[in-house]
Amino acid sequence: MTYNQRAYIETCLRSILDQMVDADVRVLVGDDGSTDGTGDSIRALVAEYGPRLVHLRRERNLGPFANLLDLLLRAEGEFIARVDGDDYWLPGKLARQLAYLRRYPDCSAVYTSALTVDERGRALGVFNDLGDAKLDLATLLRRGNALNNSSVLYRACHGTGWQAGEQIDYQIHLWLARHGWLGHIGEPLAGYRVNTQGSLVLSANERVRTLYWQAIQSVPRALVRDADYARGITDFLRRVCLRAARTRDWSLLRRWAGVVYAISPYGALRTSLLLAANLVRTLGRLVLAHLGRALGRATGRRVPAVLYPH
Incomplete structure (x- = not known):
């Protein structure tokens, strides 16, 4: 998902397309009506990488959730990974996660920690200190959200029931945890840019707070x-x-x-x-x-x- 992220989108897409992994990988980019030249950068990469990279240019801005929903409806793989256009992956990330999900068939999704960087890519620290962990629904509810969304890889068969209405990443994590435990690799295998321009957390804090509460209430009480x-x-x-x-x-x-x-x-x-x-x-x-x-x-x-x- 990307909107007006010309400064970051090439780094993001190359970090995905250059992953060494024993799998067929297709990358769908929802370019949500960008006006800053983001589309030019994506088109140049399509010319370089070919049909593995699909540029979906929105003629009007749909907003982050509608943009995501359309991408997911088009996804056809056995596994789905999500990445925001200002974040990126580190080498080996995807292969480690695919091996993890194949090893543990009862695991619904696997996440990793991430390096945190500023807008210029300067190192700030790490995203979380969860380490190598297995999280069930109750644990995720008690602890709250500390999972990096741009690091997730999940089984496509579990990712359809939550596709309704506006929601934040935490609600999707909770949904996935209803279908199996969540794995977490403690090693940072992604990069997360903190407080970039357009960040929902930075610009609409009360909206995010309301959606966070909605995420908690989305868990059926009978399950916890x-x-x-x-x-x-x-x-x-x-x-x-x-x-x-x-x-x-x-x-x-x-x-x-x-x-x-x-x-x-x-x-x-x-x-x-x-x-x-x-x-x-x-x-x-x-x-x-x-x-x-x-x-x-x-x-x-x-x-x-x-x-x-x-």
Whole structure:
């Protein structure tokens, strides 16, 4: 998926097309009405790589979800990978994931960590610290989203039931987790650009927050215990707390706290205790990360910053 990403799209597409893998790979590019020359870059690559690369030029901007949905309806493979046009893959990524899914037939999808970089490609740190892990639906709900969307490879047979309405990546991860556990390779095998122009997280934070809540509510209650659901909505409220503290917008916290407390299966007191414990753990992780970086500087050892610590 791409829109006005001329500075990044060639790096993205070459990183996919140059993967060494024992499989037939076709790359569909949804160019969502770009006006900055992104299409020229894609057409030049089509001339170089041939029919493996399919340029789908939208005459008008569809928006990210409609663009994605159209791409998925056109996909015909046994496995599907998703990549945003400002991100990229590292060598060996696709082969590692294909081998993983073939080894574990009950695994629905496999993700990897990613290097985080700025708009110019300068190294910032890593996307998460999950390491090599297996995540079931309950774990993903309790912990919240720390999966890198541009790293996913999943079985196409599991990727159809969620195709309705606007939603964020977390809702798709939760859907895939309903059909098997999710694998995570701790080694960074993708590159993720932080806060690039057009980022939905950066430009429409409240919209993303509403869609994140929608993602949690999309999980049928019959599939998870009250304890997992309560921890999931409490983790959501922790994120709201941190956002309210950063922006000094306490009305944000009051509004969402009312929503969370109204539906929590644990009641106000126990939910408050869960929230407090969650915040303490978060602050503890932040302090430890700060101390680790300070110690690394003192000893001449670089400690990478983690964008989504867990």
